[in-house]
Amino acid sequence: MKKEAETTTQPSVHAFLDFMGRKGLNTTAQRKAIAEAFFDFPGHHSLEEFYLHIQKKDPSIGQTTVYRTLKLLCDAGLATETHFSDGIARYEVAHPDSHHDHMVCLVCGTIVEICDERIEKLQKDIASAHGFVLSGHVHNLYGICPTCRAARDTHSS
Ligand SMILES: [Zn+2]
Ligand SMILES: [Zn+2]
Secondary structure: OOOOOOOOOOHHHHHHHHHHHHOOOOOOHHHHHHHHHHHOOOOOEEHHHHHHHHHHHOOOOOHHHHHHHHHHHHHOOOEEEEEOOOOOEEEEEOOOOOOOEEEEEOOOOOEEEEOOHHHHHHHHHHHHHOOOOOOOOOOEEEEOOHHHHHHHHHHHO
8 A cells, every 4th residue: 555645654754844844844755755764774874875775765866865864854853973983974763862872893883772871970970070061972982793703713713
């Protein structure tokens, strides 16, 4: 069954359409399709990865449209953009009520989401000791994951 153009079951897509409406921006069918695909594609994806994912659904959507829509999703607070050590922007679905940081394997690129209340509190304490009130932070840990460490040990022995 084909979905009607104006209806969607995803609350996040509704929030995006609301945002676009408030900003007086034109919600094209392509932007809506990109938003739907974005919320249906969990993980931390680069523009390139996300574009290839979208291409499978609708080959007529161009990379620039995908890029602009990802930026709009970020502006709407529905997506976050993070840069890891490779410098490539990765986009993920934002969850306003829950925060997490990232641990990244420098060999295979695996990303683990981490959240530790002690670190969260410590960061706030450090900020307030400097008279800051935090509006956000980026905290990435880099290393080598167990799978890659095991593979490396096998090769070196
Ligand atoms: Zn790895
Ligand atoms: Zn994440």
